[in-house]
Amino acid sequence: MKRISVITALFSFFIASLHASDPIFLRITRDLREKVEISVLLSAPKDAYWEDFLKTVSGDLDYSGYFSVTGSVFTDNFSTARQEYKGRLAMIAEKTGEGLGIRVEGDPGGKALFEKKYPYPGPSGPRGLAHAVCNDLVFNLTGKPGIAGSRILFVSDRTGNYQLYQVEYDGENLKRLTDAKYMVHYPRWLYPGKELLFVSYKGGWPKLARKKIPSGEERVILSHPGLNACASPCLKTGELAVVLSHEGGPEIYITDFDGRILKRVTRNRATDASPSFSPCGKMISFVSDMHGSAQVYIMTREGTRIRRISYLSGYSTSPAWSPDGNLIAYVFLRGGSYGIAVYEVSTGETRVVAGAAGSEDVSWAPDSRHLVYSDISRKPGSVTVLDAVTGEKRKLTGGSGNSFSPGWGG
């Protein structure tokens, strides 16, 4: 055991030393608000495929929050293009007979910060190729997963009744997932991109169901009398935190992915809502009015060591635990408007990341940096993405009908 610890420590030191010598890594991780300028230079035929690739990869880099794209062009002369499109970094993309070569460098001709070859044309088209390039680069430089190509679930009433939809993180490829005659609601990824959880009112009351994508196969997993809702999956333990009311009051339970109850967590007369598992499955954040008004708390999975973490206003709800485990985002009501705050678990500090966003139903992106929320400040309500570091917002849905209850995470 001691030997393993020593090896782990040495390995960690090695990784830290590797990155410490890299000024770009230091710059990106020192101040997340400071974006690194990058130009994207592509040597490839100027056709629809590569135009789509160039546009998408530039958009992905910009969206990631770590980069500011100074230019993206087709070129066969990289050195001239580097002089024209100044940037601290250059992504040099070259299509060869073997595929697409990507090299990201600081100084012209200097040491590559990132280098990888991708098969062309690839199974998922130019957008899929661009997403893969961006995610690999982000992970390589920051150690955090990228969000390019991830999909967001939400509910919309644009057809007259509630239906579930999915859309890619940049608003592309909107798809309707249900054609239900009854109310469907609160979608969340169980296995991102492959299977989701949602609340189905089929039969007259809210039950928890699973739905596969793309087959559409549905299966109800929790159908106790009363409420079966507020599901939060923990992939590490294969468990769900849910709210059930069949014993006479809304309480938080832990079930497996098939809905078998493993444990009742809360036992009180309060309104317990919106549990959100920590990624390790040991802790749960949740909403309770146990002390009068709705506030956000954290507790162990045994229901012990309950601690309030929201102190911004008399009404705080919708906690969401970040995939990296260090942040809990929640919605607070102040001055008649909803904002978003982020509580940092390691320090206990709280930061308001959106003051009056008209927000509800927050969900983290896989990078633990971006959040999606439903903006109800204007009608129709929309689904909006927020960079919790810079405060930048992107409205994902528009047009007719309200969009709400988004779920990201994959």
Add this chain to the structure above:
Amino acid sequence: MRNYMLLTLCAMLVVFAGCQSTRKDNGKFLKNGKDATGEGGSSALSIFSQDLQPLNQGGSADASQPSAVSPDAGKATPYEALQATEGKEIPLHPIPEGKVFKSPSEISPELAAIFSNIHFEYDSYEVRSADVPFISAMGKHLLENPSMEVRIEGHCDERGTREYNLVLGEQRSLSARRFLVGLGVSPSRLHTVSYGKDKPADTRSNEEAWFKNRRAEFKIAE
């Protein structure tokens, strides 16, 4: 010696009174947060008495409290109804297959008059004192018609976040159900469903509409 005993007795009385006071405050505090801050309207219980019992935080299952939930016991006053079920967990029962619940107005004007909506204060799920006569009349009718089942639908106004309102709506359904059970109606005849803020009765954004939307509706299966 006598003085010493008198002093001891006085001290015990002071401590006892203090404990009683704490129990009362604690009970009210946990009963509904709005009351703890003095906000919100008058609760149904407050019109009868301020002397609440301490809450059952242990959540003992109702199966061990047959007097509170025995099928259609039927003699309780509204005060006794609230006292009997206050703080108790009364398990829900599955809705029998094929049971169709209708709006009372679809069945008869008489039923529509009895099973009218009850309303709640903002962010509260206590039955208001103003609604006690209405819900008591519902209980009486249910006791006189033992085959009738009711689905109590809890709703919220547009303020508040969506998922929290879903749970608050369930609390409102459960409050109304708890009251009816306290009056003697069998819990197996009373079902709950919450729609949160997704089915407003009035889509406007003003106090009048919000009041209409913070409601429990009663649907009937005969």
